[in-house]
Amino acid sequence: MEYFIELFLSGLTRGSIYALIALGYTMVYGIIGLINFAHGEIYMIGAFTALIFANLLTVWGWPTAAILICAGSAAVIYSCAYGYTVEKIAYKPLRNAPRLSPLISAIGMSIFLQNYVLLAQTSDFMPFPSLIPDFDFMEPVAHIIGSSDLVIMVTTFVVMLLLTLIIKFTRIGKAMRATAQDKKMALLIGVDVNKVISATFVIGSGLAAIGGLLIASHVGQINFYIGFLAGIKAFTAAVLGGIGSMPGAMLGGLLLGWTESFATGYVSSDYEDVFAFSLLVLILIFKPNGILGRKEAKKV
Amino acid sequence: MLNRTVFLVVCFVLLFGVQSYSAETIKIGVPGAHSGDLASYGLPTIKAVELVVKEINAGGGVNGRQVEIYAEDDACKPEVATNAATKLVSMKVDAIVGHICSGATKAAMGIYKNANLVAISPSATNPELTQSGDYPNFFRTIASDDLQASTQVDFILNNLKLTKIAVVHDKQDYGKGLAEFAKQFIEKSGRAQVVLFEGVTSGAVDYSAIVQKIKRSKAEIVLYGGYHPEASKIITQMRKKKMKTLFISGDGVKADTFIKVAAQNAEGIYATGQADTSQNSVMIKAKNDLKKVYGEDPGNFFENAYSAALALLNAIDKADSTDYDKLVHALRSEYVETPVGKISFDKHGDAIGVGFSVYQVRNSAFVEVK
Numbered sequence: 006m007e008y009f010i011e012l013f014l015s016g017l018t019r020g021s022i023y024a025l026i027a028l029g030y031t032m033v034y035g036i037i038g039l040i041n042f043a044h045g046e047i048y049m050i051g052a053f054t055a056l057i058f059a060n061l062l063t064v065w066g067w068p069t070a071a072i073l074i075c076a077g078s079a080a081v082i083y084s085c086a087y088g089y090t091v092e093k094i095a096y097k098p099l100r101n102a103p104r105l106s107p108l109i110s111a112i113g114m115s116i117f118l119q120n121y122v123l124l125a126q127t128s129d130f131m132p133f134p135s136l137i138p139d140f141d142f143m144e145p146v147a148h149i150i151g152s153s154d155l156v157i158m159v160t161t162f163v164v165m166l167l168l169t170l171i172i173k174f175t176r177i178g179k180a181m182r183a184t185a186q187d188k189k190m191a192l193l194i195g196v197d198v199n200k201v202i203s204a205t206f207v208i209g210s211g212l213a214a215i216g217g218l219l220i221a222s223h224v225g226q227i228n229f230y231i232g233f234l235a236g237i238k239a240f241t242a243a244v245l246g247g248i249g250s251m252p253g254a255m256l257g258g259l260l261l262g263w264t265e266s267f268a269t270g271y272v273s274s275d276y277e278d279v280f281a282f283s284l285l286v287l288i289l290i291f292k293p294n295g296i297l298g299r300k301e302a303k304k305v
Numbered sequence: 306m307l308n309r310t311v312f313l314v315v316c317f318v319l320l321f322g323v324q325s326y327s328a329e330t331i332k333i334g335v336p337g338a339h340s341g342d343l344a345s346y347g348l349p350t351i352k353a354v355e356l357v358v359k360e361i362n363a364g365g366g367v368n369g370r371q372v373e374i375y376a377e378d379d380a381c382k383p384e385v386a387t388n389a390a391t392k393l394v395s396m397k398v399d400a401i402v403g404h405i406c407s408g409a410t411k412a413a414m415g416i417y418k419n420a421n422l423v424a425i426s427p428s429a430t431n432p433e434l435t436q437s438g439d440y441p442n443f444f445r446t447i448a449s450d451d452l453q454a455s456t457q458v459d460f461i462l463n464n465l466k467l468t469k470i471a472v473v474h475d476k477q478d479y480g481k482g483l484a485e486f487a488k489q490f491i492e493k494s495g496r497a498q499v500v501l502f503e504g505v506t507s508g509a510v511d512y513s514a515i516v517q518k519i520k521r522s523k524a525e526i527v528l529y530g531g532y533h534p535e536a537s538k539i540i541t542q543m544r545k546k547k548m549k550t551l552f553i554s555g556d557g558v559k560a561d562t563f564i565k566v567a568a569q570n571a572e573g574i575y576a577t578g579q580a581d582t583s584q585n586s587v588m589i590k591a592k593n594d595l596k597k598v599y600g601e602d603p604g605n606f607f608e609n610a611y612s613a614a615l616a617l618l619n620a621i622d623k624a625d626s627t628d629y630d631k632l633v634h635a636l637r638s639e640y641v642e643t644p645v646g647k648i649s650f651d652k653h654g655d656a657i658g659v660g661f662s663v664y665q666v667r668n669s670a671f672v673e674v675k
Contacts, residue, residue: 008521015513022510128344130534132566139545151545154513224511225541226534226566230342234508269514275476275504277514 011149012270013263018154018223020262021161025216026239027246027254028168029088029209035185035249036205038104042111043091044213045236046118047084049229051214052133052221053122055080059134073136080214087118088210089203097199115236122229130228133221153223164215165255168208172251177204185249241285247298256296260284330373331366331627333358333617334393334422336413337405341380342534345562347405349604350427351376354402356594357614367622379404383412390416398422399627402613405606407431408478414440421629423636425617427609430556431482435653442629444636444654446612446645447579448661450479453555454486456577456661458494461526461553464663464674468497471524471550473515473539475531476504483530483555500524507535516542519550526551533558537567544570551575553663560605564669571666579645580660581673582608587615588644612643616650 026048033041058076067075095114099107137153172178183191184201192198220235221227238261246257261281268280288296335354338347351374358372366372375398377389386409393401394416401417401424404410410429417424418440425444426434432449434440461467470491474484481504491497500522505515516539519527527543527550529536536558543550552574559578564571582588591611592603620635621627640649648658664671 008517011517012514015511015517018513019511123340128341129562130342130537130566132568148547153545220510224538225568225570226537228342228534230508235510238510266514270518273503274506274515274518277506277509 007149008270012266014150014154015270016263016266017259018157018262019266020242020259021157022216022220022235022258023239023242023261024255024258025161025164025212025219026235027243027258028165028251029213030240030243031246031248031251031254032181032205032209034243035251036181036202037096037100037188039096039107040111040240040248041091041096041206041209042108042236042240043095043114043118044209045232045234045239046115046122047088047091047210047232048213048217048235048239049122049227049232050087050118050217051080051084051210052217052227052231053126053229054083054214055136055218055221056131056133056227059136063134069136069138072134073138076136077215077218080218081211084210084214084217085207088206088213091118092203092206097202115232119229119232126229128229130226133225133227135225136218136222153219157219157223160215160219164212168212169251171208177201181205238281241281244295245285245288247295250295250297250299253295253297260296330371331400331618331621332373332375332396332398333614334375334377334396334398334401334403336377336379336386336389336393336401336403336409338381338409339376339378341382343381343406343532345560346428346605347378347381349607350403350405350610352595352599352601352604353427353591353607353610354614356591356598357611357618359598360594361618367618368625372618379406379409379413381406381409383408386410386413387416389413394420394422400617400621400632401425402427402610402617404429406479407434407482410434410443411478414443418442423617423629423632425613425636427613428556428606429479431478432486433482435655438653440654442633444613444616444650444656446609446616446643446648446656446659447556447606448659449655450483450555451486453577453661454483455490456663457528457553457555457575458487458490460575460577460663460674461528462491462494462496465526465551467525467551469500469523469525470497471501471519471522471527472499472503473501473519473527473529473531474504475507475535477507477531479557480504480529480531483557484528487528487530505531505535505539507531512539512542513546515539516546516548519543520546520548524550526553529554529558531557533560533563533566537563537571540567540570540574553577559664559671564666564671571669574666575663575674576666576671577661577663578671579609580662582645585644585646587642591644608644612645612648612656615643616641616648 029044055076058079062072095110096107137156140152180196180201242257242261243254246253264284265277269277379386379389390413405428407429430450432451472484474480554576556578559576619641623639624631624635636650646658648656663674
């Protein structure tokens with residue numbers, strides 16, 4: 006039973022990260038029907054920004070809590086700026102182009118950002134300081150869950166709650182929902198669609214940056230390539246839950262995390278990816294729109 | 306119109322520029338990981354070969370011929386390696402120092418075989434490369450994985466006297482090969498048991514599930530086959546879970562980058578690597594030259610690459626030719642003083658005179674365990 010709980014929690018940690026990144030994919034898809042393949046790189050840039058700031062502030066001798074807050078804010082701000090710029094450069098000029106063009110542009114952007122960071126930093130793995138404070142719980146909880154797992158789960162939960170509130174109750178949230186439903190109609194009733202799309206990219210990028218910071222601090226290392234696999238897994242999670250649906254992205258992320266964790270624990274980590282992608286195939290066979298995905302209305 | 310003409314002229318000039326190298330030089334291809342996450346394994350090779358070549362060229366070259374280097378990046382990926390190999394063959398290089406990773410080497414070897422090219426790898430340790438007999442043109446200046454695995458297992462059984470071993474690998478050629486040999490040797494010894502044998506996905510977001518599993522298996526030591534990024538992730542997560550399980554790995558982990566990344570978690574980790582030859586006079590000279598020219602300390606496999614270049618150029622000198630048969634004969638019969646010791650190659654292509662030692666991380670440095 007204890008082993009089960011451990012695996013459950015480990016899946017929850019990993020799933021939370023997937024969900025955080027998946028939200029960016031799903032929001033962008035929901036609004037403009039584009040799969041932003043450069044999203045994994047935004048996550049990586051978030052982690053790198055946090056690293057640079059953390060190293061700088063450590064040299065100046067700041068306390069860990071202050072470093073965490075400052076590096077975290079810097080990561081979010083930088084990533085948001087990157088997300089905003091990527092949209093303006095790579096997607097906005099192609100808004101009315103055939104669907105394939107922005108997709109190719111997205112892949113190009115992803116490769117560009119990877120190489121940009123590779124040249125600016127190094128190809129080596131770099132140590133990431135443990136920003137999440139390491140504190141011990143009391144036995145017997147201590148050897149089941151560590152402080153960084155708990156911080157990751159709680160942060161993800163809080164961030165998602167905030168996001169839901171934003172989407173439900175704020176002006177920009179309302180505008181986003183309207184745009185997702187019908188872009189042209191939203192434009193006609195006075196919604197600044199361009200602003201809404203920018204906001205979507207900015208929010209998604211901020212979430213990815215938080216994910217990047219958390220996981221880098223959890224495993225203690227980063228390099229320019231970490232966005233690739235995380236991006237693919239998060240994209241899988243978004244599709245699993247139903248791309249375009251926000252609760253779907255959260256559910257998909259968690260489900261993927263648990264699948265991988267239990268597959269590793271009870272079968273073999275050799276088959277971690279096999280189980281994860283089998284799950285995806287199965288869901289897509291029986292529910293082509295994902296678990297919580299809505300059927301796309303055919304526009305005439 | 307004029308612009309287009311100018312453009313075409315420039316194109317033609319560029320084309321001739323590339324082709325106008327002298328036919329008299331000896332051309333050495335240096336393929337390996339020069340970018341990507343394993344670049345720290347490949348880049349020192351170029352520097353090593355450059356140092357050797359510079360010195361030989363300054364002394365009048367080999368048999369009066371100057372030596373030229375052609376570096377190609379394979380990013381340690383088999384599919385890129387075949388491209389790099391094809392390109393080097395089409396450039397008509399005379400011999401190869403490379404590739405770096407076993408998987409990439411295996412992919413490229415067939416291409417060199419068909420082109421009658423000798424390749425000496427400084428770092429590809431997969432046993433099959435030499436033992437299968439498929440690649441008579443392959444040589445290496447590093448000992449193979451089975452020897453490394455048996456060194457590790459002997460150390461666990463005889464020095465540490467442990468009996469429960471978890472064997473974990475990264476599902477790639479080098480790591481899985483090492484792990485499978487280790488498993489074989491442990492089972493053959495009959496004195497210890499393999500309590501866990503599994504592969505992890507390299508680059509995965511986190512490894513907490515496999516770490517749980519290692520903990521549950523009650524292993525006393527983890528024997529890991531793979532490279533340093535995953536090793537340091539697994540170690541970090543183990544130590545975060547307050548596990549004191551020991552950890553041993555191979556030369557894929559015995560790198561300074563590993564200590565830098567894993568920081569305090571690296572303390573006490575064992576890793577096998579080639580025997581310490583730091584007092585060897587050729588080694589000291591190579592290190593000093595590197596310091597003088599590049600202002601750097603040697604990186605991964607620097608001394609093996611230096612040795613490979615020395616052995617190759619020595620063989621070309623003794624054979625008085627770059628002809629395949631004569632070159633192979635010279636490699637197998639002539640001994641040469643290199644940073645890794647006085648070496649020649651056996652009939653499989655493995656270097657005679659190269660061995661392994663066990664190291665442990667103490668105060669942020671690998672120290673040989675006597």
